[in-house]
Structures are given as C-alpha cells and as structure tokens.
Amino acid sequence: MTGDPALPPAAIRRITTAVIARELRRLRDEDIGQPKATGTLGDETTDPLGLDSLETMGVATALGAVFQQDDLSFAPDTPATSADWAARIATRPIERLTVYTSGATGQPQPHAHTTVDLLAEARELARQFARTRRVVALVPADHLYGLIWTAILPAILDVPVIAGTVLTLPAPAAGDLIVGVPEHWAALARLGKPWPADVTGISSGGALPEALGEDLIAAGLTRLVDVYGSSETGAIGLREVPASGYTLLSRWQLTSAADTATLVDREGQPVSLPDDIRPIDERRIELLGRRDHAVQVGGINVYPDRIAAVLGECAGVASAVVRLGDNGRLKAFIVPAGEPDEAALEQQLRQFVAARLAPAERPTSFRFGAELPRNPMGKPADWR
Numbered sequence: 002m003t004g005d006p007a008l009p010p011a012a013i014r015r016i017t018t019a020v021i022a023r024e025l026r027r028l029r030d031e032d033i034g035q036p037k038a039t040g041t042l043g044d045e046t047t048d049p050l051g052l053d054s055l056e057t058m059g060v061a062t063a064l065g066a067v068f069q070q071d072d073l074s075f076a077p078d079t080p081a082t083s084a085d086w087a088a089r090i091a092t093r094p095i096e097r098l099t100v101y102t103s104g105a106t107g108q109p110q111p112h113a114h115t116t117v118d119l120l121a122e123a124r125e126l127a128r129q130f131a132r133t134r135r136v137v138a139l140v141p142a143d144h145l146y147g148l149i150w151t152a153i154l155p156a157i158l159d160v161p162v163i164a165g166t167v168l169t170l171p172a173p174a175a176g177d178l179i180v181g182v183p184e185h186w187a188a189l190a191r192l193g194k195p196w197p198a199d200v201t202g203i204s205s206g207g208a209l210p211e212a213l214g215e216d217l218i219a220a221g222l223t224r225l226v227d228v229y230g231s232s233e234t235g236a237i238g239l240r241e242v243p244a245s246g247y248t249l250l251s252r253w254q255l256t257s258a259a260d261t262a263t264l265v266d267r268e269g270q271p272v273s274l275p276d277d278i279r280p281i282d283e284r285r286i287e288l289l290g291r292r293d294h295a296v297q298v299g300g301i302n303v304y305p306d307r308i309a310a311v312l313g314e315c316a317g318v319a320s321a322v323v324r325l326g327d328n329g330r331l332k333a334f335i336v337p338a339g340e341p342d343e344a345a346l347e348q349q350l351r352q353f354v355a356a357r358l359a360p361a362e363r364p365t366s367f368r369f370g371a372e373l374p375r376n377p378m379g380k381p382a383d384w385r
Contacts, residue, residue: 008095008116009156010087016098016152017064017087019143021050024063028056050081057081064090067143069097069113100145102232102302112233114145118252122235123153125250129239130154130201134176136162139185140300145232146205150180167192175199182206182300184329186225187213196221203228205236206300207329214242229288231275237264238286246285255280296325298361305331308362315353317341322373323364324383333364334374334384343369 052060052075061074068090075081075089095116101109126149136158138151155162163171167188173179173196180203181189190213202217205228214225229247230236238247249255249264253272256263264272264286277289295302305323312321312333319338326332337346347367354363368384376382 006117006120008098008120009153010091011156012152013068013091013095014084014087015142015156015162016067016148017090018083019141019147019152020063020067021060021083021086022141023143024060025050025056028059050083052081060086066111067099068093068095069099070095098148100148100232110232112145114235118235119149119153120157122250122252123149123157125252126150126154126236127157130178131158132176132199133158133160133178133201134174135160135178137171137173137177137179138162138164139166139170139179139181140206144300145235146228146230146300147180149236150178150203150228170194173197173200177201178203183209183213184299186217187329190216190220193220196223199223201226205230207297209242210327211243218242229276234272234274237272237274246281246287249284249286255283255286296331298325298330301359301361303331303359303362308358308364309333311357312350312354312364315350317346317349320373322381326366328365330365331363332366332368334368334370336371336373337369 050056050060057074057076064086065071065073070090070093073086073089075085097113097115098119099111099113101111133155136151136155138147140147140151142148142152151162165171167181167185170179170189173194175197177200179200183204183206186202186204186209200222201224202222203226209225209227214227217225225242227240227242227247228236229238229240235252236250237253238249240247252267253264254267256265256271264274264278266272274292275295276291278286279289281287294306295304297303305325308331309321309323312318312323312335317338318335320336321333323331323333333350335346335350337343346369350364350367374382374384
C-alpha cells in the first residue's frame, strides 16, 4: 500500500471492462459481461469486441465520461479488446472519475470524484481489511460501490478479484472478502452456504435487514459489514453487524451533537446526505430514514409514492399504496374501483406495470381491500 496518486492499472482494467459491458448491454440489448464463476474480473479483456462504428463511438463516449478523457476512440475496424481500451486510458493522467446515481425513476445524475479522494478511501478500507486474500465480486465496477470495493481496493491490497453470481459463487475460502447487495446476501442465506473461518461479507446499496445479518453471522460468516454512503459522497460509515451504528470514515466529521446533526468533509464543507441522521457519539451515527422517501431494490433507488400514483392510473384502481416488502421487492395494496374480479385485476396490473415501470419499480405482490391500511390512530400502516 503506497501513497502513489495514480490509479492502479489493474483498477483501470476492471473499471474499463465493466463500463464497456454496460455500454454494450445498452447498445446491443444483451449481456456480454456476465461474471464467470472461476475467472478474474477482466478475463474477457483478451477477446476482440467486434465493435462497429456506432458502438465504437458509444464505448469511447462512455469511457470518456467515466475517466474524463477525450479522443479515446479506436478506428471502427480495429479489433480492440477491453484491455486495449484500458491501456490507452492508463497512458493518460486521470484526475477525476465520474459515476452515476442509481435510479429507476428519472435520469441518472453524474457525480465526479477526484482520484486522490477515491484512493484515500480505498487505502483506509485496505487498512481495515488487510487480512483479505481475494475479493469475490457480486457487483460490477461501473458504479461507485463496485468501483471502490472490487477495483481500487483489491489493486491496493494486491489480491485477485473473482467475479461471480449468487449461483456461481466459488467455494468460499479463508481470507475472502465477498462484496454484494442485500438481495445477494438474502439469497446466499436461503441457499445455506457453508462458511469457513475468516470470511468477510460486505453489503451496500440498501438497508440490510437486522434479522438477515444475524442469520448470516449465526450460520458462520465471520464478519458482515454494512456500508453507508452514496454516489454523491462515497462511503461515509461502516456498521459491523449486528451493531446499530455506523462508524464514520476519517474523511467525515460531525458538526454537533444535536438531533439534526450535519456532516462536514475534511475541508469543512457541509455534506448533503440522502438520510436524516442521529449522532450516537463523536464518530458514530444512526440512520433515521431517507429524506426523499426512496427505497432501494437491488441497489437501485425507487420511489414508492410515485409508483403508487402510476398504479392509480390503471383502469379499475381507485387508490394504491406501495411499500418495500420483507423480500426486498416492492408490494402494493390496491383499493379497487367498484367490485371487480381481483384475480383479473391483478393480472391486468401485472401487465400494466410491465409496460409502464422499470423492473426494480414493479411490485411483485398485490393485496386488495376496501380501504388503504391504517393503524388505530388513522395513520398509514403496513400490511401482511
């Protein structure tokens, strides 16, 4: 681990591969970057991508936006590989990287981070996870969470990165650092994976249910760390499951001990957080809930109130409310207009949301009733 301000070449290769895979999914509507169970991230970099002129322009634009570089393009007929693109990027100074907010609603917003800040964050994490022997990546490196944990961190630690999915996860081994989102951890818990000693799990991209974390630890996972942060800020704090508070990374400071505490960065600039927070002590905070009322499904921000309004536009629906279910997907409670056949209305709703909403926004379960659920005080309530 050094103080070199340059982005490590291994990190550039992994980020480049992930960005190209994302861009080709968009252009070709196909997945060319599916992680392999036994290969390292970037194994596919030796294969020519076979880009036509429009695809070359799209890839160059996507990589130029992330690495803030101009004129990256190869000639259209050049059989360039992901490694070739990464090598071209690595010859240039990279002062900032741009990442995008995750969101099924609205246009993802770009946020630039200096390479110095990204490296400083990864080096601090490297000190806390120095025992890591390899990183198992269940998330890609084309967003900030994956970029830090599955590209820059392993490059600093000089450990291999294994790309996998829940169903193709390589046999866990001592020293593994497994990086995923809550839905990954819920699936691994259901599969009953055996955990050898000294395996650490990392979770971000949404709230990690307390019961899930406790189940994983009880099943033998040595350590489970919940990361709080955002595309705008990077990582803010780490929570060791089953603790309730997040310990701030060194970059962040609390300005007061008031109930409406504010964070400032190392330059003393206030930070706009997606959540209201409460200080536990000088270095630990508790999350009180999203300010924009978003919830995360598969690491993607979705907005239940907006989705409920869309459901209200479906014929046969008088009113609707949407919440995040215990399974990590959305659920909807529907008050029908009149007295329709509920089975037919549900089928109609499923076709309606498939046409109107992105996958993460679509409720996977529907309940029906004469009025929206409320508690004895008349306030909106949950339902089973």
